[in-house]
Structures are given as C-alpha cells and as structure tokens.
Amino acid sequence: MSVQIEAGGDAEKAIERVVPQLVADRVASGITAQDPDLWGEAAIDEASKRLGWTEAVALSRPLVAEIEQLREELLAQGLDHVVLGGMGGSSLAPEVITRTAGVELTVLDSTDPGQVLDAISDRLSQTVVVISSKSGSTVETDSQRRAYEKAFADAGINPLERIIVVTDPGSPLDASARETGYRVFNADPNVGGRFSALTAFGLVPSGLAGADIGELLDEAEAILIYLASDQPENPGLILGAAIAGTDPLKDKLAILSDGTHIVGFADWAEQLVAESTGKDGKGLLPVVLDKESPELSERLKDVQVVRLVRDASRIFHERQLGEGDIVMSGSLGGSIMTWEYAISVAGRILGINPFDQPDVESAKVAARGLLDARPEPTPPAFTADGIEVRGDASLLSGVSTAADAVEALLGTIGPDGYLSIQAYVNRNASPQLADLRDLLARRAGRPVTFGWGPRFLHSTGQYHKGGPADGVFLQITADSPVDLEIPGRPFTFGQLIQAQATGDATVLAEHGRPVLRLNLTSDAATTALLDLFAS
Structure with a gap:
C-alpha cells in the first residue's frame, strides 16, 4: 500500500474501537459511491453535490x-x-x-x-x-x-x-x-x-x-482501491478514527513534517481539517508545527500529534513512535486522497457536515461593508515603539505597553483554549513574524496557530467562528510604505487588506472571541515586536 499509518496510545485505542463500526456501516464504500446520507439528514443537500472528489x-x-x-x-x-x-x-x-x-x-x-x-x-x-x-x-x-x-x-x-x-x-x-x-x-x-x-x-x-x-494522479489512483474498501486496513478509516475518535476527544491536531519528502503538506491539510470540521461548536483545530515546537514537549492532554515521516512502518516497529503519536508516510497523491477520505470519516464521527462552511461568508460581508462605508480608523488605545495597540477596553484596562497587552490576551486563554496569530502583512518582507508562533507558544503553554492574512480567512477562518469558542486572537497589521490601485474599483489594495482585517476582527468580537490588534507603523516596529518576546 502506498500510504502507511501507525498509531499509539489513545489514537491506537480509537482505531481499535471505531474502525470496526465504520467497516460494519460500509462508510468507505458509501463515500466512494457518493452516498449523501452518511452525515445525517441536515447534510444531504450539500453532500449530494460535494462528493465529486x-x-x-x-x-x-x-x-x-x-x-x-x-x-x-x-x-x-x-x-x-x-x-x-x-x-x-x-x-x-x-x-x-x-x-x-x-x-x-x-x-x-x-x-x-x-x-x-x-x-x-x-x-x-x-x-x-x-x-x-x-x-x-x-x-x-x-x-x-x-x-x-x-x-x-x-x-x-x-x-x-x-x-x-x-x-x-x-x-x-x-x-x-x-x-x-x-x-x-x-x-x-x-x-x-x-x-x-x-x-x-x-x-x-x-x-x-x-x-x-x-x-x-498515478499516486492517487494507486490508493483508491484501498480507500474504497470496507476493511480494517483502509487507511482513510484508520486516520479518520485516529484523529476524531479519541475519548475524550483530542481536538487540537498538531501536524508536522518529520522526515517526509513532501514539502508543506501540513499547510494544505490545515485548511482541509479546519474548514471541514470547525462548525456547530465542534471541530478539530489543526496546528502546524515543526520538530522544535514547544507543544511537542508539553504533551497537552487535548493535543493529538500527527507526524509526517518517510517510513511509518519502520518508525513503529523500531519503537520510535512518540507516546500516543500518529505517524504517516506515503506518496503525495496517495496522502491527499487519504486525508480527504479521513476528514469525511471524521465528519461522520463528530456528527457534523464536512462539506459546508457556514461561517466563512461573515468576514467577507463585514469587509465589503467597511469598503462601502469607509469609516475613519478607530484610534489606538495607545502607541508604543511604533506599535499601535487596539482592543476591547476590558482587555487593555491598566495596560500601557504592547508586551503587557499580549500578556493580557494570553491570560484570557482557557484550559482548553488556543491562541491564533493572524498577520495581515507582506510575508515576503516580514517572514520573521512567523517566529512569533513558537515564542508565544512557550509563554502561553497552549497550542498556537499562525496564519498569513487574508489567506487564512479561506481556511482556518471557518473554525475560528464556527468551532469551539475557546480561541483568542492576535491580529498583526502594518502600514504599507506603498499602495496600489485596483483598476475599476473604488478602493486600493491597502484599503482592502485593512478592511479584511477589521471585518474579521469585528465578526470575531461579535462571537465573543477576545481580539487584540497590533498595527506596525514601520520596519522598526516589526523588530520591536519580535524583541518583546525573544528573551
């Protein structure tokens, strides 16, 4: 088989408990036959036109x-x-x-x-x-x-x-x-x-x-016969059960490359997992990590680690499997198909429709409203080191530095919560902002996600509003030294990205999610922000 999956701990127990029922219910062959009834009556309309993959x-x-x-x-x-x-x-x-x-x-x-x-x-x-x-x-x-x-x-x-x-x-x-x-x-x-x-x-x-x-396509085709079969060895059933069937559910899914030849797979899987499962107050939060990320050593009870490796079978048999980890190896095409089946299976286990995205449109509507109305920007609560700080008054009460504002935000993370960092900036010019993920994960002691805006609005954005209400949000925006007209539109690219950031923050706040916004007014402010947490 071109895809191998091994698991230990709670994930292994989930496979042993859940897969036999999935086999008995003929879930794999049902997905292949594009049966829309697999996810309940409420999902039939959407599922009936979303199984062409x-x-x-x-x-x-x-x-x-x-x-x-x-x-x-x-x-x-x-x-x-x-x-x-x-x-x-x-x-x-x-x-x-x-x-x-x-x-x-x-x-x-x-x-x-x-x-x-x-x-x-x-x-x-x-x-x-x-x-x-x-x-x-x-x-x-x-x-x-x-x-x-x-x-x-x-x-x-x-x-x-x-x-x-x-x-x-x-x-x-x-x-x-x-x-x-x-x-x-x-x-x-x-x-x-x-x-x-x-x-x-x-x-x-x-x-x-x-x-x-x-x-x-050859790689994907090679795994299809296994994914369509109602057998315990089906990798789609195994992975779906492992990530969605733990009891209690480990709803933070840490995904990292650990020797695989596939480059950037976790970033693709992030959207598939978050947008498919994050709704109705439920979901699996994908957290893209590397081998040195703090979450791996902390062994948090609600985090399930998935390692993408070169040879899952060898790692398993040589007992290199971390306690409770899932390890997966295989071709790119085979891995894509396996994860698509697995997430469809996970939706059935979680009791949600994996094919809709009911909360994605809200941020778009808010951004369009801001572009139409063009209101004056909300003044910052304060500015320090070139960083403009904005947030709810209750969050910023008694706070006078950007570092203290971030610490106040971290203090709102609950025992099952997470921090989402959202950087609406030129990632070519400021790639170092991604370093904030590990820096703040060490301080928070909880999972931290990082997304470049506005692209994450089309992926994890669904989970942020529709998933469990346990996220807190750090928005980073920047004053661009240049702007660019959008031909035929009454707004510029600079106005568009600011409206997208503000619109999403507004929707998150309406959902009761804590949001802190840091606007970087210069390159020096970017350096200052990183220096605040580097020590």
Whole structure:
C-alpha cells in the first residue's frame, strides 16, 4: 500500500474501537459511491453535490495532456515564470505539489499592496498568470486579475496571451473570461474548494509550472482501491478514527513534517481539517508545527500529534513512535486522497457536515461593508515603539505597553483554549513574524496557530467562528510604505487588506472571541515586536 499509518496510545485505542463500526456501516464504500446520507439528514443537500472528489483522478486524466501541451507552447514563447492568483483551496494544493516537485510557482494569495507589487515586478515579460477561483467572485483573485491586466497592458503585452483562468463552469468568472477571450479550464463543480487538489485547480498551475501531474494522479489512483474498501486496513478509516475518535476527544491536531519528502503538506491539510470540521461548536483545530515546537514537549492532554515521516512502518516497529503519536508516510497523491477520505470519516464521527462552511461568508460581508462605508480608523488605545495597540477596553484596562497587552490576551486563554496569530502583512518582507508562533507558544503553554492574512480567512477562518469558542486572537497589521490601485474599483489594495482585517476582527468580537490588534507603523516596529518576546 502506498500510504502507511501507525498509531499509539489513545489514537491506537480509537482505531481499535471505531474502525470496526465504520467497516460494519460500509462508510468507505458509501463515500466512494457518493452516498449523501452518511452525515445525517441536515447534510444531504450539500453532500449530494460535494462528493465529486472521489472520482477526481478519472475525471482529471484528460486534462494532463492539455496542460502539458500548453506548457510546451508557453515555454516556446519564453514564458517560464508561472504566477498563481488564488486563495484557500485554489492556492494551497498547487503550493504543496510544486514545492514537493521542486519546481517554481509564485503563489500570490495576498492583498497586501507590497506583496502584489513584488509579484507584478518579477519577470513580467516572462510571466503567465493563472487566475483560479471556484466561485469566480473572490475579491482577492478578482483584484489580482485586474492588477495584472493593467500591468501587462502598460508593458505593451496583450493580457489575453498571458492570463489563464480556472473556475467552475457557469460561474461569473467563467462567463466573463470566455467573453473576453481568455483561455479557460473548468473544474468539476461537484467538488468543494478544499477537496479540489486533484482537479483543474490543483493541476493547471502545478502542471504549467513543471510538476509531473500525471505521476501525481498515478499516486492517487494507486490508493483508491484501498480507500474504497470496507476493511480494517483502509487507511482513510484508520486516520479518520485516529484523529476524531479519541475519548475524550483530542481536538487540537498538531501536524508536522518529520522526515517526509513532501514539502508543506501540513499547510494544505490545515485548511482541509479546519474548514471541514470547525462548525456547530465542534471541530478539530489543526496546528502546524515543526520538530522544535514547544507543544511537542508539553504533551497537552487535548493535543493529538500527527507526524509526517518517510517510513511509518519502520518508525513503529523500531519503537520510535512518540507516546500516543500518529505517524504517516506515503506518496503525495496517495496522502491527499487519504486525508480527504479521513476528514469525511471524521465528519461522520463528530456528527457534523464536512462539506459546508457556514461561517466563512461573515468576514467577507463585514469587509465589503467597511469598503462601502469607509469609516475613519478607530484610534489606538495607545502607541508604543511604533506599535499601535487596539482592543476591547476590558482587555487593555491598566495596560500601557504592547508586551503587557499580549500578556493580557494570553491570560484570557482557557484550559482548553488556543491562541491564533493572524498577520495581515507582506510575508515576503516580514517572514520573521512567523517566529512569533513558537515564542508565544512557550509563554502561553497552549497550542498556537499562525496564519498569513487574508489567506487564512479561506481556511482556518471557518473554525475560528464556527468551532469551539475557546480561541483568542492576535491580529498583526502594518502600514504599507506603498499602495496600489485596483483598476475599476473604488478602493486600493491597502484599503482592502485593512478592511479584511477589521471585518474579521469585528465578526470575531461579535462571537465573543477576545481580539487584540497590533498595527506596525514601520520596519522598526516589526523588530520591536519580535524583541518583546525573544528573551
């Protein structure tokens, strides 16, 4: 079998207890047959149109030759730099596919004006852009398309020769792109965004960048017979039971690469897990870690560790398995399919619909309202070291430094809670902000997640509002030294990303989640923030 999973402790007990019932209920064959009844009556409508991913390998085969031919045509024209404008499921899968393949793909999944300008100014004469949006109405990708159209036109380049669209058939983008004359690839509309890795959304940008997408589909196909079988050895049933069947439930899922050849898989799995399970006050919170992260040594009772390794069977038999850890190895295509089955199984175990995302739209609505109204920014409670501090009065009472404000936020984390750090900044210019995750995890003694905004709004954003009400939130925004107009829109990229941050903070506060916002007014403020917690 091309995927191996081993487990110890509570996860092993969950497998022994839960898998036999899943086999008896014929859950695996039911998923493969696209049976929408598996998740209860309330989920039937959504599930009946979201199980197309089970046959993605077969449906995507004809795309391979078409994508490879287009790549050859582009290379013959000297177009060897591929940029992907996409969010959530449209960008996370191509990112892991191309990084694992060792080929270059510039992923533009931000509305930060500096990051957009970085992409546009990089080898424009050699660039082809894939604009990828399932609905066709995603504000980020629409804005990115408009920016690239103008950049190409200003450089005397016909945008029709450089922009390729991936979208659902019949979407607003599908209609407008075809009318304009763009090359369009359609994906299966019966596949949700986070399950779309092996559809046109994952394959078009990855294949154009040079990844072997035929081999990826071969890897996925090799595991399908095992995933469809109602047998105790089914890796999808095993993984689903291990992550969702512990008693009591370990609802923080720590995922880390520990020797695997797959690059960045945890970031892709993060969206799949969070957006699929975080609803109705339930869910599994994915926490992306590395081998030195504090959570691994603290052995928190509600954290289930999943290690992605090179050879799970060897680690298990040589007793290198950490107490209660799950270890998993396998091909990229096989791992993608296994996790998609496992999360569908987890939804059944948890009693939720894994295919909807009822709370994602709320932050979008709030951001649109702010862009329409354009209110004056809320004055900061105080400014120190170039860091503007904003938050609820009860949180900031008696606080006069950014460090004390963060400590006050950490003090609101409950015994089962977590901290979410959300950085709405140019991650090319400030990658060091990701270091805050480990720094604050050591102080908090609880799981800490880190997300670049606004891309996480399309992944963990669902869990933050719909999952268990035990999160506290640290927003980091920045005054950009540059801004960029969005052609045909009455707002700029700078205004858009600020509205997205403010809109999400507003919705979180309405849900009763504590939110602290730190706005960095300069590069020196970024350094000052990191220095506050480095000691």
